[in-house]
Amino acid sequence: MKFATQPPPDELYRTVSSFKNEQNFKIHIAMPDIQTRADLENLVNHFYEKVRQEPELGPIFNEIVNVDWASHLPKMVNFWENILFQTGAYKGGMMYTHLQVNALMPLRPELFERWLVLFFRSVDELFVGPRAEAAKAQALRVAEVMNAKIGYLNRERVG
Numbered sequence: 001m002k003f004a005t006q007p008p009p010d011e012l013y014r015t016v017s018s019f020k021n022e023q024n025f026k027i028h029i030a031m032p033d034i035q036t037r038a039d040l041e042n043l044v045n046h047f048y049e050k051v052r053q054e055p056e057l058g059p060i061f062n063e064i065v066n067v068d069w070a071s072h073l074p075k076m077v078n079f080w081e082n083i084l085f086q087t088g089a090y091k092g093g094m095m096y097t098h099l100q101v102n103a104l105m106p107l108r109p110e111l112f113e114r115w116l117v118l119f120f121r122s123v124d125e126l127f128v129g130p131r132a133e134a135a136k137a138q139a140l141r142v143a144e145v146m147n148a149k150i151g152y153l154n155r156e157r158v159g
């Protein structure tokens, strides 16, 4: 089922807030969980819109690495699809990629924090539910591991 053409069934929406309007009708604000690749494309685009505008993260992508967005965005969609739907679409190698980025611009803990804040915000602005929670939890785990490895490496280099 494609979310773009057909909205998810009602039971897949979760009420995130409800209140009574002036006529005393109960209004529910409901959001869907992540369900399709199209949802992940939406999430990834939404996230990188924020990243591109972030004063320190933006230049890493746009200037320091000069990322080829046409290949990076589908790669990120594959990465998340593999995590949430076990598609095998992403083949790995991300640690090596970030070591290369770190060689150009040290990836300090604050940068991981900002990355995570933007990712969590992007998920929460679009989705509610178990997959949305799983995406955030996995992002946190990956960021913690990368931050620990890269932090260790950077201390060794300086010390």
Ligand code: HEM
Binding pocket: 057, 060, 061, 065, 067, 068, 072, 075, 076, 079, 092, 093, 094, 097, 098, 101, 107, 111, 112, 115, 138, 139, 140, 142, 143, 146
């Ligand atoms: C300080 C935080 C981070 C920065 C500045 C950063 C930056 C980058 C950049 C510049 C690239 C593209 C490299 C290229 O195209 O040559 C990249 C690739 C990628 N990033 Fe990050 N990243 C960060 C954290 C994360 C985290 C926490 C995750 C996962 C949860 C992640 C997942 C990925 C993946 C899957 C790729 C594609 C790797 C590949 O297959 O080559 N990144 N990142």
